[in-house]
Amino acid sequence: MKRSLYKYISLYKEFFKTSLTEELSFRSNFILQSLMNIIFIGTYFFTSFFIFDHIEHIGMWNEIEFLLFLSFALAVDQTHYLIFSPNFWEFSGDVILGTLDFQLLKPFPTLFTVLFRRVAVPGILTVLLTYSLVIYFGIQVELSLLVWLSLPLCLFLSLFLLLGIEVLIAMLNFFTVEGMGINQLRLQVQHICRWPDFIYKNPARIWLFPLLAITSIPVRWILDMSYWSWLVAMFFGVLLLWFFIILLWPKALNFYESPSS
Amino acid sequence: MIECKKLxxxxxxxxxxxxxxxTLQAFFKRTYYINQAVKDFDLNLDSHGLIGLLGPNGSGKTTLMKMFTGIIVPSRGTVEVLGEVPSKRKNxxxxxxxxxMGNKSQVWWDIPAMDSFLLFQRYYEIEEKDFKRRVNDLxxxxxxxxxxxxxxxxxxxxERMKVELMACLLHEPKVIFLDEPTIxxxxxxxxxxxxFLKDYYEEKKPLxxxxxxxMADVEALCEKIILIVKGEKRFDGSIEGFKEGFRKEKTIVFNFDEAIANFPEKWRERFYCDWNQDKTQLRIRVPEKxxxxxxxxxxxQYSVSDFHTEKVSVEEVMDDILSHH
Incomplete structure (x- = not known):
């Protein structure tokens, strides 16, 4: 077990180093991407500041509580961007061009190499920025020690629920061949989960619940511990989702036709 | 080492x-056809050897290799490589x-090859000293x-192809599939x-x-040839057997003292004749008998300064086969 974990960590370290080497080869692109990520975060916050200049509350949350929600949503988003986002784009290209062949030949589970092989290194700055914002607004709303301790778990659950839903969507690449529509769908999923569940009304709220849950359930727990049962349900939901993904992934791979470039 | 039945x-x-x-019609109603890329392919290969898989474009060579490596799953039949079912994709x-693959690259495009090799070292868990030795040697x-x-x-x-070869040999595999490595x-x-391939094979003896x-690749390297045409196996044996099996012909090369203006029509009709530009050399392919x-x-009939016979090349045999398909 220990040796197996070491194998994965040492491969991931090499993925990170290789991505860093590649990203730093193009200095202007690196700086531009880092800057765009900061602007992306900024637009969300400036829009919120503008809204709270005119109103006191959004739903049940005041300005600080809402900004904590927003910081958490963006922390999930930027962590996803850093670790997973480039891999989904690459995966679509691999299925179309047939370069997924080489991932299938590597002596590691394909799901691992497909999801982790590239790191969007410019995302490091914004990940640090959004984590700092979560801590800052957490201090403002005076979170309890238990909630502080549960923050990594909350982030993990949000990230892996989002990731699981995206993996299910990405599996459609094997059937649709062209991946642009699928990637657009993934981007909409990311967009929806950046807003609180209560801004949607039924029936949209019911249908979109798995997506809305990604950020809303952990933040509901962070701001009000009486939502603990929602968090527990989310934990089991994520486990169940990944159980299905691990079952489905090898079957989906069998539909891969490996086009010759 | 490789065994497949009715693949x-x-x-x-x-x-x-x-x-x-x-385009509009196809958007609402698709039409498909089933292409049988490989049909009932049987094969049995030993644990080492240099095997040439020959066939025209679209004959199913690459599909076969992808099934041997587990990249794609067979529609029917069975295949085992190194005693394992490739499509189970066991580590x-x-x-x-x-x-x-001559037309696809597995090394990262924008960074030096050595950085990709370091990644491969982790993939295949190659010991540091072995890795250094192999990189140096290759x-x-x-x-x-x-x-x-x-x-x-x-x-x-x-240079890129050499890098690809290096990448594929770093972990010293027992079975190496090379799809158009010189394209x-x-x-x-x-x-x-x-x-390089010849020397590597002599030293490590993989399959x-x-x-x-x-065809020069195949003639220079391979001990055995498998011919696949339209997804079906047409030949499985030695290079000599391949040439013999497909044509009982020989090429005779004549050098004449002077240009030949009138060569009998009957021979041109019956045999393949290839003249040089100034009509002083003729290559004629005739049945052995x-x-x-x-x-x-x-x-x-003519003033011949020199003549000799040549073996039929694999290329000529392939030309013949392709012209009949």
């Missing part, structure tokens, strides 16, 4: 009529095989040691790659299965 693979291919009307199996043999620090996109096609290379690079459009009579007749 088949079908692909569902979508077709559409040209033009806007065809223990993947650790012992390798695939090079780099020297392929004469690309000094290029390992250069971004791959800055390398020439030949697009100039003559000198082709020779280099060929020589190498090679596809190539260049007529070799003597044709030679005597030409010697009697």
């Amino acid at each position: 088949s693979r079908d692909f569902k291919i979508y077709t559409k009529k040209a033009g806007l009307a065809g 223990s199996f993947k650790r012992n095989i390798s695939l090079v 780099g020297e043999r392929l004469n690309i040691k000094s290029l390992l620090q250069v971004p791959v996109r800055k390398l020439s096609l030949g 697009g290379l100039d003559i000198a690079s082709q020779k280099n790659v060929r020589q 190498i299965v090679l596809t190539s459009h260049y 007529e070799l003597k009579s044709v030679t005597v007749e030409i010697l009697n």
